[in-house]
Amino acid sequence: MQITDQMFNDWVRQHQRLLFGIAYWWTGSRTDAEELTQEAFLQAYRSRSSLRDLELVKGWLVGILRHCHSQMRRRTKSREEVSFDEMLYEPESRPTLSADALALHQSLEKLEERHRLPVVLFYFQDLSYREIAEALELPIGTVMSRLARARQQLHELMKAPTKLVLMKKAESR
Amino acid sequence: MSCEFYKSEMYAWRPGEDLPDSKPLLDHLATCPECAQWLANFSASDERIRQTFSAVPESPSLEAKIFAGLDYERLQKTPRRSTWRNWFLLPIAASLLVGITLGFGPWLQEARLSRQVATLLSQPPSAEINSTDQKQLLAWSAGALSGDAELPPALSNVEFRAASSLKVASHKAVLLQMKNEQRASLLIIDAQLTAENTIKSFHETAGSDSRWSDGRRTYVLLFQGSEQDMRVYMTQMGIVT
Numbered sequence: 001m002q003i004t005d006q007m008f009n010d011w012v013r014q015h016q017r018l019l020f021g022i023a024y025w026w027t028g029s030r031t032d033a034e035e036l037t038q039e040a041f042l043q044a045y046r047s048r049s050s051l052r053d054l055e056l057v058k059g060w061l062v063g064i065l066r067h068c069h070s071q072m073r074r075r076t077k078s079r080e081e082v083s084f085d086e087m088l089y090e091p092e093s094r095p096t097l098s099a100d101a102l103a104l105h106q107s108l109e110k111l112e113e114r115h116r117l118p119v120v121l122f123y124f125q126d127l128s129y130r131e132i133a134e135a136l137e138l139p140i141g142t143v144m145s146r147l148a149r150a151r152q153q154l155h156e157l158m159k160a161p162t163k164l165v166l167m168k169k170a171e172s173r
Numbered sequence: 174m175s176c177e178f179y180k181s182e183m184y185a186w187r188p189g190e191d192l193p194d195s196k197p198l199l200d201h202l203a204t205c206p207e208c209a210q211w212l213a214n215f216s217a218s219d220e221r222i223r224q225t226f227s228a229v230p231e232s233p234s235l236e237a238k239i240f241a242g243l244d245y246e247r248l249q250k251t252p253r254r255s256t257w258r259n260w261f262l263l264p265i266a267a268s269l270l271v272g273i274t275l276g277f278g279p280w281l282q283e284a285r286l287s288r289q290v291a292t293l294l295s296q297p298p299s300a301e302i303n304s305t306d307q308k309q310l311l312a313w314s315a316g317a318l319s320g321d322a323e324l325p326p327a328l329s330n331v332e333f334r335a336a337s338s339l340k341v342a343s344h345k346a347v348l349l350q351m352k353n354e355q356r357a358s359l360l361i362i363d364a365q366l367t368a369e370n371t372i373k374s375f376h377e378t379a380g381s382d383s384r385w386s387d388g389r390r391t392y393v394l395l396f397q398g399s400e401q402d403m404r405v406y407m408t409q410m411g412i413v414t
Contacts, residue, residue, distance in 0.1 A: 038235070104225045155222075
């Protein structure tokens with residue numbers, strides 16, 4: 001199947017916001033999300049011949065994003081450094097986020113990666129179990145059990161706001 | 174089966190997307206008001222989480238960055254026909270490579286560092302000013318930050334030649350170029366960084382940094398070179414940490 005540059009450019013315009021959003025909630029960092037999205041499109045372009053069905057382009061891109069995310073995690077795991085955006089978790093310096101968004105960021109941070117990845121796809125993109133399974137290359141049963149556990153944990157974490165979230169809620173009143 | 178069992182089932186359930194064995198669950202919900210109420214609360218909370226997920230920050234320059242990367246990739250992949258001219262040009266290409274390695278190396282490194290700093294700073298400068306008048310530069314910087322732009326005592330001897338206003342994540346920031354040292358600049362951020370925050374992108378490109386805080390702002394000396402070179406520069410300028 002011939003994928004022209006024009007076709008690929010259209011996919012960038014259609015899906016860059018989606019990939020950036022997923023990467024943003026996976027990493028909790030705007031800078032990392034931008035880097036990840038750029039890398040995913042570059043890798044997708046290089047391996048565009050591997051796309052078997054044009055109807056599946058969204059899931060294919062999300063799968064490549066997940067692969068780039070794993071690579072990024074491996075690269076950063078060995079370092080103690082944190083990104084600039086991570087300073088935004090400090091109480092005095094995350095003024096633009098709502099209390100709910102702050103709580104969500106903090107809750108996602110506490111989830112294990114195997115739960116965080118599907119739960120973001122579930123809520124942010126409203127992907128079906130099957131689409132999530134394809135993007136994460138997992139059996140559908142595994143996705144369902146992980147999502148059930150992830151949603152339970154997320155609801156519990158969101159119900160128990162941290163001191164910082166309470167401060168934020170008090171500020172907004 | 175118990176209500177607890179059905180609640181655990183409901184965590185996996187998405188209305189409209191039937192589980193293979195969702196009929197017992199639906200039957201139970203029809204007969205158990207407590208579980209029906211629990212599901213109503215859960216669904217409301219779920220919807221709130223879904224709404225929160227939609228709050229993603231804007232990234233206006235992302236599309237341009239992606240296309241810039243793709244353009245570069247396509248340029249690299251453009252097929253070239255092998256002709257006698259290629260062989261003729263080989264010695265010239267080799268000479269250029271040596272020239273680049275020896276002569277343009279530092280320039281290329283600087284260009285790469287500039288890109289990294291631009292990435293680090295999230296956005297390109299929104300405004301710039303060239304001046305060697307310290308008062309003018311600091312007054313301009315005060316306008317770009319929230320309030321005055323006085324320097325901490327440790328940096329009082331430093332002189333500048335230009336300033337740019339930027340944003341680091343959501344914070345106002347100013348990048349001041351040092352007057353007599355191309356490799357150094359001072360980043361002032363309207364936010365407090367914790368001690369363990371390091372500038373990841375900058376360190377990856379062999380840059381060094383040193384920082385000060387006055388409790389309200391963070392001042393970061395960005396240096397394109399080793400830690401040792403930065404210390405030498407700081408000693409020369411009378412900058413103390």
